[in-house]
Amino acid sequence: MSGCPFAGNSYLFNLNKLSLEDEKDDKSQEGINKAGKGGLVYGEYLQVRDERNMLKVITRINRISMILKLLVEQFSVLETMTALDFFDFRYYLSPASGFQSLQFRLLENKIGVPQSLRVPYNRRHYRDNFKGQDYELLLQSEQEPTLLQLVEAWLERTPGLDAEGFDFWGQFEVNVVKGLEEEFALLQAKPESEEKDDELSEFQKQKDVLLSLFDEKRHEHLLSKGERRLSYKALKGALMIYFYREEPRFQVPFQLLTSLMDIDVLMTKWRYNHVCMVHRMIGSKAGTGGSSGYQYLRSTVSDRYKVFVDLFNLSTFLVPRHWIPKMNPSIHKFLYTAEYCDSSYFSSDDSD
Numbered sequence: 001m002s003g004c005p006f007a008g009n010s011y012l013f014n015l016n017k018l019s020l021e022d023e024k025d026d027k028s029q030e031g032i033n034k035a036g037k038g039g040l041v042y043g044e045y046l047q048v049r050d051e052r053n054m055l056k057v058i059t060r061i062n063r064i065s066m067i068l069k070l071l072v073e074q075f076s077v078l079e080t081m082t083a084l085d086f087f088d089f090r091y092y093l094s095p096a097s098g099f100q101s102l103q104f105r106l107l108e109n110k111i112g113v114p115q116s117l118r119v120p121y122n123r124r125h126y127r128d129n130f131k132g133q134d135y136e137l138l139l140q141s142e143q144e145p146t147l148l149q150l151v152e153a154w155l156e157r158t159p160g161l162d163a164e165g166f167d168f169w170g171q172f173e174v175n176v177v178k179g180l181e182e183e184f185a186l187l188q189a190k191p192e193s194e195e196k197d198d199e200l201s202e203f204q205k206q207k208d209v210l211l212s213l214f215d216e217k218r219h220e221h222l223l224s225k226g227e228r229r230l231s232y233k234a235l236k237g238a239l240m241i242y243f244y245r246e247e248p249r250f251q252v253p254f255q256l257l258t259s260l261m262d263i264d265v266l267m268t269k270w271r272y273n274h275v276c277m278v279h280r281m282i283g284s285k286a287g288t289g290g291s292s293g294y295q296y297l298r299s300t301v302s303d304r305y306k307v308f309v310d311l312f313n314l315s316t317f318l319v320p321r322h323w324i325p326k327m328n329p330s331i332h333k334f335l336y337t338a339e340y341c342d343s344s345y346f347s348s349d350d351s352d
Helices: 014-018 023-028 042-073 083-093 102-111 132-143 147-156 168-188 194-212 216-225 232-243 248-282 294-299 309-317
Strands: none
Touching: 042 248, 083 248, 102 132, 102 147, 147 232, 168 194, 168 232, 194 309, 216 232, 232 248, 232 309, 248 294, 248 309
């Protein structure tokens, strides 16, 4: 609840440490900035920093996953209590409500739950349940960079996206169009039949889905509707990592994307288990805090609250392996230079 002893500043979410790069680096990076450091273009400098921090980032993301797993498992203990047992002491909980949990709201904000997609609580903003320092902490958490935003900035710097380099996206679009044309020719060569008509219908659906991937305006439209979360360039980077996940350069980034999806899955499981337990204990009654109880909680178990939904949807765009562009050997080269091999660069102010 809002009186939780761990809600103080000394205990308050050190998720800022999950930053994939310093905030000043993130703000100063726009494409590839030629105002370089020691001869490296700034975009490449940040890629080196990213890869230096990947082990620490994945370690902490996995730690979060383990904590969430423990929280999800606690419901199995609570569910051993009968509804009548709960009813015996429910009166003493009123008017407390899970909605008053400051830390849960801070966690949602830090991960990146969009404010515009939150389900209204009794037609009120979720911050209205907090006052004083708690209210200020929530405001601050909304203004700080979220995990989603940091991941987005990192994905936008995926090596190989730039047109003057490997140009993954340009080559991929050419290969997809060519592959679709070849598939269509094979289908057209088949004798006329009801089965052929069905296959052509399915092919057209697949074609529309794949070609929509290269329509940036459509992506921006879906972004404005809240159906996508990542920028267009970040989505390109995520898909590139997904396709080349077996390459040494992208194995660790792929593990990070997988771990981020694990967090979303565990948060959804927690919400779902909470819904089931509430339904079991109080049925369709109002919650102790005056909320609509089961009906409200059920509405939160949806993609509206799934932060990394774009990563889940990458599977929509799976293509045959031979459609994936062959990698340029230079993309495997790790961007190390002597200018960055100094003790201050390798040191760390914090540890796990």
